[in-house]
Amino acid sequence: MESLRQQKVNKLLAKELAEIFRSESRSLFGGGFITVTTVRVSPDLSSAKVYLSIMANKDKTLVFKLIESQTNVIRKKLGLIVGKQLRIVPELMFYIDDSLDYAMKIEELLNK
Known part of the structure; x- marks a missing residue:
């Protein structure tokens, strides 16, 4: 069970990382749409x-x-944004979320 503090930090990091990926997508990641x-x-x-x-x-x-090769750059940009709110900027570990692809595959199988 997550604490209230963890939930708030989760939301804050998700919001700020989404903004970093939106603004830096073209220069750092070749223009891919990353959410x-x-x-x-x-x-x-x-x-x-x-x-x-x-x-x-x-x-x-x-x-x-x-993205994995740019982890330090992303963490630094994140630290500049949330540095006043968090004492320590967490180490970032990235994973691919394929739940949308899985849902589309199931939907396709059900429609056959």
Whole structure:
């Protein structure tokens, strides 16, 4: 069960990371459409699991590798934004959220 503080930090990080991905998508990630679906921060707020959905791009793994290689840059930009609200900017771990693809596949199978 997440504490109220964790829930607030999750929302804050999701909002600010989404803005970073929106504004920096062209320069850092080759113009892919990246959305932050979920953020889960650890109880001590030192690490965060960020689940991303990558759309409108042929090679999702390439875009994901670009994101992983830019983790330090993303964390620094995040720190500049939330530095006054959080004492420690959490370490970011990115994961691909394929639940939308899975839902579309199930929908397609049900319509056959």
